[in-house]
Amino acid sequence: MRILIVEDEKRLADILHKGLEEEGYAVDVAYNGEDGLFMAQNEPSDLIVLDIMLPIVDGMIILTTIRKSGVKTPVLLLTARDSVMDKVSGLDSGADDYLTKPFLFEELLARIRALLRRNSEIRTSTIEIADLVLAMDTHEVRRQGSLIPLSAREYALLEFLALHKNKVQSRTELTEHLYDYHFDLDSNVIDVFINRLRNKIDSDFEQKLIVTVRGAGYMLKD
Numbered sequence: 289m290r291i292l293i294v295e296d297e298k299r300l301a302d303i304l305h306k307g308l309e310e311e312g313y314a315v316d317v318a319y320n321g322e323d324g325l326f327m328a329q330n331e332p333s334d335l336i337v338l339d340i341m342l343p344i345v346d347g348m349i350i351l352t353t354i355r356k357s358g359v360k361t362p363v364l365l366l367t368a369r370d371s372v373m374d375k376v377s378g379l380d381s382g383a384d385d386y387l388t389k390p391f392l393f394e395e396l397l398a399r400i401r402a403l404l405r406r407n408s409e410i411r412t413s414t415i416e417i418a419d420l421v422l423a424m425d426t427h428e429v430r431r432q433g434s435l436i437p438l439s440a441r442e443y444a445l446l447e448f449l450a451l452h453k454n455k456v457q458s459r460t461e462l463t464e465h466l467y468d469y470h471f472d473l474d475s476n477v478i479d480v481f482i483n484r485l486r487n488k489i490d491s492d493f494e495q496k497l498i499v500t501v502r503g504a505g506y507m508l509k510d
């Protein structure tokens with residue numbers, strides 16, 4: 289999953305960037321409202337963490353502008369002011385949730401997971417595909433009950449496929465949602481990660497869950 293952070297407090301933006309990457313998310317950062325608006329409209333993000341008080345273009349203007357232009361990406365607003373008016377106008381303008389600064393990183397993570405889940409058909413924090421179980425809050429993956437250790441990147445790819453189970457995802461879609469703006473889209477890195485996942489998830493089991501659809505991409509099928 290790919291997250292855009294629009295935050296002008298560089299230190300906070302960098303902490304969030306690092307923390308979210310460690311959780312396996314692909315992260316883009318805009319340090320001002322103008323870049324934030326451009327990236328929110330042009331990059332295929334799965335979620336936007338948007339500060340309200342921003343130089344050049346205010347967060348509320350970004351929010352109303354992208355909603356008017358049809359961008360439906362979930363938006364989590366960050367507000368420094370614990371003001372009821374801010375929250376009400378933020379939610380009225382199309383934000384999906386808000387968090388008042390200062391906040392705990394764990395709380396941000398929990399809300400991000402909830403918003404990403406809300407946008408998929410998955411309603412619980414556990415996804416089951418045949419005998420494969422993903423626990424989205426702990427990132428634990430088990431097959432027939434045995435724990436399968438995965439790297440953050442491997443988990444992110446598996447989770448994305450799981451959230452869209454039984455639907456083919458192209459290499460481009462996977463790359464766009466799992467890597468940030470600075471990543472070279474032509475790389476075959478997705479194939480490399482799929483092979484690693486196959487070795488860990490499928491090789492010891494008769495039922496193969498990771499399916500290659502020729503000319504189209506990959507899917508996780510139960």
Ligand code: CA
Binds near residue numbers: 295339342
């Ligand atoms: Ca700010």
